[in-house]
Amino acid sequence: MGDIISFAYQYADSFALLALSSIGLVIIFGMMGVINMAHGEFMMIGAFGASFGFQWGLPLSLAIVTGVFAATAIGLLLERLVIRKLYGRLLYSLVATWGISLVLSQGALVLIGPSVPSLPNPFGTVSVGGMNFSVYRLFLVALAIALIVTLWALMRFTNFGLHARATMTEPDMAEALGVRTTRIYMVTFGLGAALAGFAGAIFGLSAQIQPTFGAAYTPIAFIVVVVAGSRNIIAGLLASALVLALVKTSFTVGFNILTGYVAMLVTALIIIRLSPTGILDLIGKLKALASQHRSSTAGTSAEETKNA
Amino acid sequence: MRELLNGRIEPGKGPVFWIVGALLVIGMLFLPGLVGRYTLLNFNSFLLMVFLATGLALLWGFCGVLSLGQSAFFGIGGYAYGIVAINLADSPWASLAGVAGGIVAAVVFAALLGWLTFYGHLRGVYVSIVTLVVTLVIESFLNQTAGPQWKIGTAHLGGNNGLGRFSGAAENIPSLTIPTGGGNSLVISGSSPTFYYVLIGLIVFTYLLLRALVNSRFGVALAAVREDPDRAETLGYDIRLLQSMTFCIGAALAAMSGLLYVAWGNFITPSVFGVTANVLPVIWVAVAGRKSLAAAILGAVVLQWGAQQLAISGGEWALIVQGALLVLVVLLLPEGLLSLRQQYSRMRDVRSSSLKSQSRQG
Amino acid sequence: MLLSVEKLFKKFGGVVACDNVDWSIGSGETQCIIGPNGAGKSTFFQLLTGRHAADHGRIIFKGGDISRLPPFARANRGIAMKPQTLGVFPELTVEHNMRLTLQRHMSGAALRDAIEARLADLDLAHTLNRQARELSHGQRQWLGLGMAIGSNPDLLLLDEPTAGMSTAETQRTVDLIHRIGATGTAVLVVEHDMAFVRQLAVPTTVFHQGRIFASGTLSDIETNLDVQRLYLGKQGVAKLRN
Numbered sequence: 001m002g003d004i005i006s007f008a009y010q011y012a013d014s015f016a017l018l019a020l021s022s023i024g025l026v027i028i029f030g031m032m033g034v035i036n037m038a039h040g041e042f043m044m045i046g047a048f049g050a051s052f053g054f055q056w057g058l059p060l061s062l063a064i065v066t067g068v069f070a071a072t073a074i075g076l077l078l079e080r081l082v083i084r085k086l087y088g089r090l091l092y093s094l095v096a097t098w099g100i101s102l103v104l105s106q107g108a109l110v111l112i113g114p115s116v117p118s119l120p121n122p123f124g125t126v127s128v129g130g131m132n133f134s135v136y137r138l139f140l141v142a143l144a145i146a147l148i149v150t151l152w153a154l155m156r157f158t159n160f161g162l163h164a165r166a167t168m169t170e171p172d173m174a175e176a177l178g179v180r181t182t183r184i185y186m187v188t189f190g191l192g193a194a195l196a197g198f199a200g201a202i203f204g205l206s207a208q209i210q211p212t213f214g215a216a217y218t219p220i221a222f223i224v225v226v227v228a229g230s231r232n233i234i235a236g237l238l239a240s241a242l243v244l245a246l247v248k249t250s251f252t253v254g255f256n257i258l259t260g261y262v263a264m265l266v267t268a269l270i271i272i273r274l275s276p277t278g279i280l281d282l283i284g285k286l287k288a289l290a291s292q293h294r295s296s297t298a299g300t301s302a303e304e305t306k307n308a
Numbered sequence: 309m310r311e312l313l314n315g316r317i318e319p320g321k322g323p324v325f326w327i328v329g330a331l332l333v334i335g336m337l338f339l340p341g342l343v344g345r346y347t348l349l350n351f352n353s354f355l356l357m358v359f360l361a362t363g364l365a366l367l368w369g370f371c372g373v374l375s376l377g378q379s380a381f382f383g384i385g386g387y388a389y390g391i392v393a394i395n396l397a398d399s400p401w402a403s404l405a406g407v408a409g410g411i412v413a414a415v416v417f418a419a420l421l422g423w424l425t426f427y428g429h430l431r432g433v434y435v436s437i438v439t440l441v442v443t444l445v446i447e448s449f450l451n452q453t454a455g456p457q458w459k460i461g462t463a464h465l466g467g468n469n470g471l472g473r474f475s476g477a478a479e480n481i482p483s484l485t486i487p488t489g490g491g492n493s494l495v496i497s498g499s500s501p502t503f504y505y506v507l508i509g510l511i512v513f514t515y516l517l518l519r520a521l522v523n524s525r526f527g528v529a530l531a532a533v534r535e536d537p538d539r540a541e542t543l544g545y546d547i548r549l550l551q552s553m554t555f556c557i558g559a560a561l562a563a564m565s566g567l568l569y570v571a572w573g574n575f576i577t578p579s580v581f582g583v584t585a586n587v588l589p590v591i592w593v594a595v596a597g598r599k600s601l602a603a604a605i606l607g608a609v610v611l612q613w614g615a616q617q618l619a620i621s622g623g624e625w626a627l628i629v630q631g632a633l634l635v636l637v638v639l640l641l642p643e644g645l646l647s648l649r650q651q652y653s654r655m656r657d658v659r660s661s662s663l664k665s666q667s668r669q670g
Numbered sequence: 671m672l673l674s675v676e677k678l679f680k681k682f683g684g685v686v687a688c689d690n691v692d693w694s695i696g697s698g699e700t701q702c703i704i705g706p707n708g709a710g711k712s713t714f715f716q717l718l719t720g721r722h723a724a725d726h727g728r729i730i731f732k733g734g735d736i737s738r739l740p741p742f743a744r745a746n747r748g749i750a751m752k753p754q755t756l757g758v759f760p761e762l763t764v765e766h767n768m769r770l771t772l773q774r775h776m777s778g779a780a781l782r783d784a785i786e787a788r789l790a791d792l793d794l795a796h797t798l799n800r801q802a803r804e805l806s807h808g809q810r811q812w813l814g815l816g817m818a819i820g821s822n823p824d825l826l827l828l829d830e831p832t833a834g835m836s837t838a839e840t841q842r843t844v845d846l847i848h849r850i851g852a853t854g855t856a857v858l859v860v861e862h863d864m865a866f867v868r869q870l871a872v873p874t875t876v877f878h879q880g881r882i883f884a885s886g887t888l889s890d891i892e893t894n895l896d897v898q899r900l901y902l903g904k905q906g907v908a909k910l911r912n
Contacts, residue, residue: 035433085639090433091374095594096638098587102631110624215583219444222437258452265445272438273428316766525773532770535759542719542753544745544774544821 002131007253009133014245014252016140020203021217022224023147023237024196029225030233031168031188033090034083037097039196039221040214041104046071046197047204047213048108051116060122064201071197072190074104079189084182108211121205136206143202144241147195152234164188223268229278239279244268313516315523317370317531319600319646329602336508340501349499354612355507356568357589361608362518362601363561364589369598370522371554372534377421377439378562379586380446381414385563386570386580387450388413390471390481395461397479400487407484407567414563415556422552429548431537440586447581470577472570484571498572507568511605514561518601521557530554584627591634597646607644671730672697672856673718673749673825678727678737680713687713689880690727695858697824700851702859702867704891705877706900714877715829715860719751720744732824746774750823754830757814760803764794767802767813771820792816808839815846825856832866844869868892876900 025039036042046067053066078100086093123136155161166174167184175181200213207213224244228236247267252260275282314321320329340348360382367373393406421442425435454467462479463471472481484496484503496502521527529550532540537547570576579585589608596607611630618626641647674694680687687710695701705711716722718729720741729737736744751757758767768785776784789795792812797805802813811831818826828847832840847870851857861867867874868888875885876897884894891897 033433035437082635082639089642091436092638092642094374094433094436095590096635098590099631099634099638102584102587103628103635106624106627106631110628218583219441219448222441226434226437226441258449262445262449265441268441269424269438272430272434273424276429276431276434525769525777528766528769528773531762531766532759535761538721538741539753539757539759540770541741542721542745542751542757543770543817544742545770546740546742 002129005129005131007249009137010253011245011249012141013137014249015241016137016144018220018224018241018245018248019144019148019237020140020199022221022228022241023144023151024192024194024199025221025225026228026233026237027151027195028189028192030228030230030236031164032087032185033230034086034093034189035090035097035222035225036189036192037094038078038101038104039192040218041101041108042071042075042193042196042214043200043203043217044105044108044209044211044213045074046200047119047207047209048112048116049197050119050201050204051209054119055117060120063119064198067201067204068194068197071200072194075193075197076186076190078193079186083189084185087185105211105214112211115208115210118209119201119205123205140202148234148238155234160184160187220264223265227268227271227279229280231278231280236278236280239283243271243279312520312523315519317522317527318519318602319650320602333508333512337505340504345499348501348504350616351613352498352503352507352572353569354609355504355511356572357565357592357612358507358511358605358608359514359561359568360565360589361592361604362514363558363565364593365598365601365604366518366522366561367554367558368593369600369604370527370534371530371551372537373551373555374433374436374590375439375555375558376436376586376590377443378558378589379581380439380443381418381559381562382566382569382585383443383446383576383578383581384417385410385414385566386576387465387471387566388563389567389570390576391460391463393482394463394471394479397462397482400485400491400493403482403485403571404487406482406571410563410567411560414559414566418556418559419552422555426548426551426555443581443586444583447578450578450581468578470575470579472575481570481574481576483574484568496571498574503572510564514564515601515605522601526550587634588630591630593644595633595637595644597644599643600646603644603646671695672699673729673731675718676728676730678714678717678729679725680717680722681725682713686880688717688724691880691882693875693882695825695856698851698854698856700847700857700859700870700872702861702870702872702874703877704861704864704867704874705883707862709877709883710880711860711862711877712829713880715751715827718744718827718858719749745821748821748824749827750818750821750825751827752814752818752829752831754833756810757817758802758810760801760810762802763799764789764797764802764805764813765799767817768820771817775821788816788820807834808836811835811839811843815843819850819855823855825858826850828857828859830861830863831859832861832863840866841869 021043024042025036028034028036049067049070050063051067053063054060058066082096082100083093086096121136123134123139125132125134126138127133155165163174163179164184166177166179167181171181174184199217203217204213207216224237224240227244228240230236244264244267248260248264250260251263271279271282275285339351343351360378363381364375364378367375367378389403389406389410392409393402396402396405399405421439425438430438450465451468453465454469456464458465458467464479465471472479483498484506485493486496487493494502496506522530529540529545532543532545533547533550541547566576566580569580592607592611593604595611597603615626615630618629622629637644643650671694676692678688678691678693689710691714703711703714713722717724720736720739720743724737727737728735731744731747731749734747736747739747745751759770762770765785768788769781772781772784772788786795786798789798792815794805794809794813794816797809802810805813811834815828815831818828831847832843835843844866847857847859859870859872871888873886874888874891876883876891878900883900884891884897886894
């Protein structure tokens with residue numbers, strides 16, 4: 001029993017880490033097809049902003065908001081100056097954001113220095129049935145779920161969501177219907193940057209805040225995003241994070257952290273080898289296969305009865 | 309042969325191009341006599357990166373595949389060279405076996421990765437991301453290999469200290485060594501003029517070979533795969549095979565740079581797999597012009613030299629300048645500096661043809 | 671039969687785009703497939719080229735089942751195609767475009783001569799070193815057609831070959847298709863423009879909702895009331911009668 005609870009706790013923790021570190025990247029990729037190589041730097045900016053806000057005497061929650069604002073502002077600025085000029089040219093936008101990433105991380109190092117003061121972690125631990133759980137970790141899980149639900153509601157119920165979905169599937173058609181697609185793209189990029197900044201500020205509560213801060217999260221964010229695909233952003237993100245976290249946790253518990261990490265990568269490679277458009281299509285294929293199998297066995301048994 | 313060298317795909321042809329090129333190479337041969345040993349050591353480190361750059365240009369500029377995993381093959385080539393050479397340290401053939409081992413290891417790994425990506429019908433940014441992620445995972449894996457249990461034969465992987473004398477291990481990675489018969493061998497250290505001449509020879513040879521390759525029917529097919537893979541396939545071209553083959557050639561070239569790097573400095577650390585190591589070749593190739601092998605060669609050497617000059621005077625600003633340069637080039641000159649030359653010649657054509665029509669009218 | 675299709679079936683999501691279709695074409699024969707937009711004729715075309723794999727059913731070409739082969743392998747067995755999107759490589763020179771088709775079958779001086787001869791045939795000899803995107807729309811159509819027949823295929827698949835063409839160019843295309851047919855190459859034209867199909871005047875199959883709705887000679891199809899209804903709507907048919 002204790003093992004099961006401990007596994008569930010670790011699983012939820014992995015899920016939260018994967019979902020939070022990739023959510024901003026997934027939004028931008030899913031909506032615009034752009035791989036934002038500066039994603040990790042947006043996370044870094046969020047953490048730096050939060051640290052500065054806290055040093056200015058803001059309460060922790062407002063300090064985190066400061067971090068989100070900083071990341072959003074820089075995201076919007078870059079969208080106007082660079083990303084907008086490269087719509088539809090995905091490899092170019094990838095390369096350009098990589099250059100931006102280099103400028104941002106190295107710029108932070110030169111202008112601000114190798115590290116800034118850490119943020120305090122207000123969460124303690126709770127003890128349930130003789131086991132200790134970090135409240136911070138549980139908070140991350142709740143936050144990941146809350147963000148995914150909010151995004152889903154945003155896409156499902158708001159005007160922005162409707163326009164965004166239209167822009168994503170049929171950009172020309174949406175434009176013809178009066179949707180200002182450049183506006184949608186700008187808001188999307190800003191939203192992606194904001195979410196990255198938010199995740200960065202939250203992770204900053206427990207990690208050292210350095211210019212290379214984002215580097216710890218970008219590889220896993222990239223893995224989640226290729227597995228998630230771009231067909232349905234939220235369902236893809238959810239399925240991708242749930243499956244990869246399961247693999248990671250299982251192998252971490254069974255062997256060690258490194259094995260868990262490598263196993264997660266190998267799983268991701270297998271998934272995209274089987275279904276290059278992402279995990280949702282793989283699930284769809286498996287379902288189709290199962291129903292085909294069922295109907296074919298049903299068919300043969302019907303024929304057998306007829307023959308008999 | 310003449311047709312292959314003078315070419316259809318790789319830019320640059322005619323007597324002027326070849327004479328300038330030959331003069332440049334001949335001029336380079338005098339360099340070791342003019343500079344000190346330290347400068348030569350430096351220059352050798354720039355030159356050995358040329359293979360990495362041409363491999364990336366071949367993949368990205370000619371085949372349309374932006375691999376962000378070229379430093380994975382660089383690193384695999386380097387590590388394999390080190391591991392093989394350390395294990396055979398007593399043999400005069402150690403380093404040459406290391407060269408073979410490095411290239412074979414990288415090509416085998418590239419074939420596997422090609423099967424995963426191209427045969428999995430991955431395209432565009434997906435290929436880029438998968439190659440990048442694989443590279444970063446190798447880096448984190450090697451960083452964990454500090455313990456004494458992590459060794460292959462007599463070579464300790466050494467965690468983030470890497471392979472070679474800096475890892476604190478007793479074994480050293482041998483320099484390039486060529487057995488000259490009778491139990492003697494020629495040891496080519498990274499700061500020696502011989503190393504420099506070997507590099508120049510290899511670069512000229514590789515350039516001519518790749519030039520013939522991209523100007524051949526294979527190169528025309530690659531251009532079609534780059535422009536429109538679906539259409540290329542309906543004309544009978546096996547695009548997955550073509551992409552995988554090019555990927556393997558690119559990997560062999562990156563491994564060549566990696567093993568020369570290890571032979572040059574006698575050490576390698578996991579940081580060669582890192583993000584910074586990965587972005588630099590992309591900058592050289594993008595800035596100079598990815599659709600030309602010659603531009604990639606010049607770009608690699610000139611930009612490395614420039615970055616080092618910057619680093620000497622401006623410290624940490626060097627990477628910022630390079631990052632900004634990459635962004636500017638993508639925005640203003642998507643085909644790199646090379647396209648300036650093409651724009652110039654197009655302008656000249658337009659002017660001369662309009663002059664002609666004017667004179668006809670007159 | 672050169673190519674025959676048996677019970678070919680393809681579903682996208684919940685939509686059946688090709689519903690147990692049986693169809694065939696003989697050597698040297700020219701046929702047409704028509705149908706309104708969304709009738710499944712494009713899917714059928716792409717199942718033949720290999721762009722999509724059928725869920726089940728067979729495609730027999732020259733006696734072998736090719737339904738599991740990727741597009742390039744089908745091309746190498748003798749099926750050429752020209753997509754609706756012209757099928758030329760705009761950034762490559764005209765010479766390279768032609769070379770791409772021909773270099774698979776010859777080399778050296780023979781290749782160079784063949785490229786020049788084919789381009790001269792298409793009235794494109796003077797454009798040899800120009801980029802294909804500098805050509806006019808009509809010239810690009812011709813180049814695309816020239817590339818498709820460059821490999822002397824047994825079967826040529828054409829997807830809406832006259833889209834965006836002028837009347838004169840359309841007539842030239844009709845003549846060219848007949849000329850290709852006369853050389854022994856079987857030709858399948860997929861088209862939605864009834865006027866063009868009338869000009870072509872070859873055996874025609876009508877697709878509707880992923881199925882074969884009617885087939886026969888052009889006059890059979892034209893006099894078929896159901897087809898008229900499909901194309902013109904009920905009022906249209908009534909008007910025609912009056």
